[in-house]
Structure formats: C-alpha cells, structure tokens
Amino acid sequence: MKHLIPTLLSLGLLATLPAAAQQGRISVVGDVAVGQMVERHIELNRKVKTIPGFRVQIASFSGANSKNNAFSLRERFEQDYPQTPVYIVFDEPNFKVKVGDFRTRLEAYAFLQLVKETYKGYIVKDNIYPEPPEQEEYAPDNETSGDE
Numbered sequence: 001m002k003h004l005i006p007t008l009l010s011l012g013l014l015a016t017l018p019a020a021a022q023q024g025r026i027s028v029v030g031d032v033a034v035g036q037m038v039e040r041h042i043e044l045n046r047k048v049k050t051i052p053g054f055r056v057q058i059a060s061f062s063g064a065n066s067k068n069n070a071f072s073l074r075e076r077f078e079q080d081y082p083q084t085p086v087y088i089v090f091d092e093p094n095f096k097v098k099v100g101d102f103r104t105r106l107e108a109y110a111f112l113q114l115v116k117e118t119y120k121g122y123i124v125k126d127n128i129y130p131e132p133p134e135q136e137e138y139a140p141d142n143e144t145s146g147d148e
Contacts, residue, residue: 049129050128050130051103051128052128053101053103053125053126053127054105054108054124054126055087056100056102056108056112056115056122056123057097057098057099057124058098059096059097061096061097062095066095070097074088077119084100084111085099085100087099098124099111102128103128103130109123
C-alpha cells in the first residue's frame with residue numbers, strides 16, 4: 001500500500017485518497033491506454049529470456065577437432081566448477097567456450113581471477129540468462145490483504 005500511493009501520485013491517477021483510505025478502498029481513474037501499455041510491457045518482458053551482461057571466454061578453437069576440443073574443455077570445466085554454466089558457441093569457423101552469466105564486468109572479473117591459473121580467458125559482452133528474481137521480493141504482505 002505504501003508503495004502504491006507514490007506510484008499512483010506520479011502517474012496522476014490517484015483519486016480522493018483520504019476518504020477512500022479510511023474506508024479501505026481506493027478508486028483509480030485513468031486512461032485505459034495506460035493499463036494496456038503496462039500489460040503489453042509485462043507480456044513483452046515475459047518473452048525475453050536474456051539480458052545484456054558478461055561472460056568469460058576461456059577458449060576458441062578452429063580447424064580439425066575444434067568441436068571435440070570445445071566439448072572436452074566444457075566437460076573439464078563443468079567438473080571443476082559445477083555451479084557455473086558453460087556455453088559453446090559456433091561462430092564460423094570457431095567454436096568458442098564461454099562461462100558464467102554475470103550482470104556486471106566486476107562480477108566477471110572476480111570470477112576470471114578465480115579461474116585464471118587453470119583457464120586463461122578474458123571478459124566478453126554477451127546476452128546472459130539471469131537468475132529469476134526471488135518471488136517473495138514481489139509478493140504482497142499478508143497483513144495488507146483486501147479480505148478483511
């Protein structure tokens with residue numbers, strides 16, 4: 001509730017808050033197009049699975065056996081760092097092995113420092129698969145449910 005009021009004020013959609021708040025009801029008056037735009041924005045965000053971020057590229061192979069070398073390296077890396085995702089990208093004529101889904105360059109750099117003794121690599125910009133946000137962050141408080 002406390003976050004809803006500033007949002008509605010900033011959108012200019014709040015109507016008669018004091019009287020409505022005493023009764024536990026709020027009337028929102030606004031253009032229908034605003035609601036449709038918000039719904040469209042939510043739907044588009046559901047379809048997009050990646051965001052801009054960073055990965056550490058640990059190898060690039062070309063020539064004979066490049067595919068086998070890339071997959072062998074992936075298996076070895078997965079054994080060493082099972083919690084870190086590994087991606088093999090074919091960018092003709094190279095098979096590139098990239099690791100991690102880092103939102104910031106600093107996170108990627110910290111990981112690179114961790115693995116640099118075993119895996120020589122460098123940071124690259126890439127589209128990453130972020131971890132989904134915690135559901136409880138966005139869940140409404142049980143105390144403020146409208147069933148009272």
